[in-house]
Amino acid sequence: MRKGPSRVGLFAYAILYLAFLYVPVLFLPLFSLNDSVFIAFPLSGFTTQWYEAMLSDDAMLRALRNSLEVGTATALLSTLLGLLTAKALTQFRVPGSAALLGFTSLPLFIPDIVLGISLLILLDAANLPLSLLSVIAGHTLICVPFAITVLLSRLEGFDKSLEEASRDLGENAWMSFWRVTFPLALPGIISSLLLTFIVSFDEFLIAYFLAGNEATLPIYIWSQLRFPYKLPEVLALGAAILIASTLLVVFAEWLRSRGLEDRKHIMVGA
Amino acid sequence: MRFYRRSEGARGTALLSPTMLVMLAALAAPLALLALYSFWSQNGYALDTHFTLAQYEVSLGRVGYRALFARSLEISSLVSVITVLLAYPMAYFVAFRVEKSKFVWLILLTIPFWTSYLLRVFAWKVILGYNGVINSGLLSLGLIHRPLEFLLYNPTAVVVTLAHAWAPFAILPIYVSLEKIDRSLLEAAADLGDGAVRRFFRITLPLSLPGVIAAAVIIFVPTTGDYVTPSLVGGSNGVMIANIIEVQFDKVGNWPLGAALAMASMAAVGVVTLLFVSAMRAAAGKIR
Numbered sequence: 001m002r003k004g005p006s007r008v009g010l011f012a013y014a015i016l017y018l019a020f021l022y023v024p025v026l027f028l029p030l031f032s033l034n035d036s037v038f039i040a041f042p043l044s045g046f047t048t049q050w051y052e053a054m055l056s057d058d059a060m061l062r063a064l065r066n067s068l069e070v071g072t073a074t075a076l077l078s079t080l081l082g083l084l085t086a087k088a089l090t091q092f093r094v095p096g097s098a099a100l101l102g103f104t105s106l107p108l109f110i111p112d113i114v115l116g117i118s119l120l121i122l123l124d125a126a127n128l129p130l131s132l133l134s135v136i137a138g139h140t141l142i143c144v145p146f147a148i149t150v151l152l153s154r155l156e157g158f159d160k161s162l163e164e165a166s167r168d169l170g171e172n173a174w175m176s177f178w179r180v181t182f183p184l185a186l187p188g189i190i191s192s193l194l195l196t197f198i199v200s201f202d203e204f205l206i207a208y209f210l211a212g213n214e215a216t217l218p219i220y221i222w223s224q225l226r227f228p229y230k231l232p233e234v235l236a237l238g239a240a241i242l243i244a245s246t247l248l249v250v251f252a253e254w255l256r257s258r259g260l261e262d263r264k265h266i267m268v269g270a
Numbered sequence: 271m272r273f274y275r276r277s278e279g280a281r282g283t284a285l286l287s288p289t290m291l292v293m294l295a296a297l298a299a300p301l302a303l304l305a306l307y308s309f310w311s312q313n314g315y316a317l318d319t320h321f322t323l324a325q326y327e328v329s330l331g332r333v334g335y336r337a338l339f340a341r342s343l344e345i346s347s348l349v350s351v352i353t354v355l356l357a358y359p360m361a362y363f364v365a366f367r368v369e370k371s372k373f374v375w376l377i378l379l380t381i382p383f384w385t386s387y388l389l390r391v392f393a394w395k396v397i398l399g400y401n402g403v404i405n406s407g408l409l410s411l412g413l414i415h416r417p418l419e420f421l422l423y424n425p426t427a428v429v430v431t432l433a434h435a436w437a438p439f440a441i442l443p444i445y446v447s448l449e450k451i452d453r454s455l456l457e458a459a460a461d462l463g464d465g466a467v468r469r470f471f472r473i474t475l476p477l478s479l480p481g482v483i484a485a486a487v488i489i490f491v492p493t494t495g496d497y498v499t500p501s502l503v504g505g506s507n508g509v510m511i512a513n514i515i516e517v518q519f520d521k522v523g524n525w526p527l528g529a530a531l532a533m534a535s536m537a538a539v540g541v542v543t544l545l546f547v548s549a550m551r552a553a554a555g556k557i558r
Contacts, residue, residue, distance in 0.1 A: 010363045111494055112492060113516065117528060117529070121300060198383075205497050221386060221388045222498075238386055246381050
């Protein structure tokens with residue numbers, strides 16, 4: 001690769017860009033440790049009281065558990081649907097597949113508020129109660145296009161003849177999928193699970209319309225933003241989410257690279 | 271052979287059917303009902319199910335609503351353009367300049383977005399507010415004597431906040447399309463005497479356009495209907511379409527009017543998106 005001023009310029013840009021992404025977010029942990037209800041400079045002292053308040057907040061813990069449940073269910077459901085769809089579209093000639101793909105990606109082209117209220121109208125018309133289940137339905141709807149996109153781009157480039165070869169060598173359809181397509185798709189599956197989990201864990205508006213009396217974490221946070229004296233505690237929560245999720249991403253990536261290396265050994269050994 | 275082809279189609283369809291069922295139940299049916307409601311009207315607490323265009327007359331006729339549609343589309347177009355322009359060099363850097371630690375960069379770029387969307391938006395309120403980070407910082411440095419009032423509660427604050435909040439949705443699609451580019455095409459062009467700038471505009475940019483289009487659309491659609499950002503940092507001049515739709519489903523309780531406003535905003539978003547995508551495709555065709 002060519003070295004020169006454009007290379008240095010681009011690197012400097014990348015650093016500035018990272019600063020733009022990080023600085024606003026890092027104010028959350030900074031002020032969550034500040035010993036003042038007012039979120040302003042100058043800092044007045046170090047405290048962990050906001051974290052203590054957060055951990056003893058039952059409503060918050062309940063909302064967190066709800067969000068983890070909804071996020072997990074949504075990630076599994078939408079990734080499964082995404083995998084089935086991506087496999088169908090890449091490996092079989094399905095009549096009208098372009099139209100079908102267009103239909104499944106429709107939620108990306110409709111604002112969340114519209115999806116939220118139309119699901120609300122449907123549930124109301126069908127006399128179904130609002131609950132975390134309706135939130136899972138709404139989140140699965142918006143996550144399926146993400147799962148399909150991730151898995152389609154992972155499966156797209158693959159040589160279909162690999163699975164055919166496996167079939168010719170006597171494996172049945174399920175084992176061929178399990179031993180050929182699945183390992184090849186695994187990085188995509190992990191990315192899809194992570195992505196759909198984040199989208200769901202973070203989603204506010206659809207959950208706001210569909211959650212009924214339950215609260216997910218974003219709904220809880222929204223309800224707290226109205227009370228100025230609650231703000232430092234909310235910042236502590238934000239900082240905690242940031243740290244937990246950073247550890248999760250790093251762990252997932254570590255697991256993924258380790259898994260890939262193990263597989264390499266197995267394949268070389270076999 | 272014919273039998274094989276048919277069975278292939280059947281197997282594909284079988285694999286697709288769970289997704290299709292979910293989409294029909296959670297997307298098609300609710301949208302059909304939304305369309306139906308938009309032709310009804312609210313009569314006190316009851317729904318009047320006689321067909322009427324009254325809700326559309328209000329949605330499209332009232333000057334306040336029209337201005338709101340225009341402002342929402344304007345804000346989100348601006349956000350899409352700014353976010354994509356800022357993200358492109360970043361995605362390009364990771365795809366073409368980083369050699370060994372691409373994953374580290376991608377993770378670094380996504381970590382800030384693992385904290386709640388609400389809190390990222392709220393962070394900007396904290397930064398831009400009257401007693402916020404910028405004002406209190408500048409005051410304690412003695413650079414200003416009174417807090418600056420123009421920072422928060424206006425459309426610019428909405429644009430800045432959204433451009434920050436949606437950054438990874440621009441970086442990732444663009445990165446993926448850049449990463450897919452066959453490097454030998456660039457080498458071939460270099461061997462045939464094309465300089466760096468020419469290579470970028472004739473190979474890299476056209477081949478990365480699908481990612482650019484995807485990024486712009488992925489940002490444009492949800493930001494047009496964003497509720498949180500205009501509520502927190504928009505003030506009265508930064509109100510967007512989702513805020514008045516929400517009101518119809520919450521406090522005022524006029525679901526048919528809310529449905530008509532939602533249908534109209536979907537149509538507006540759809541038209542702008544289609545125009546944008548076809549314009550980009552046409553532009554891409556010209557480059558080649």
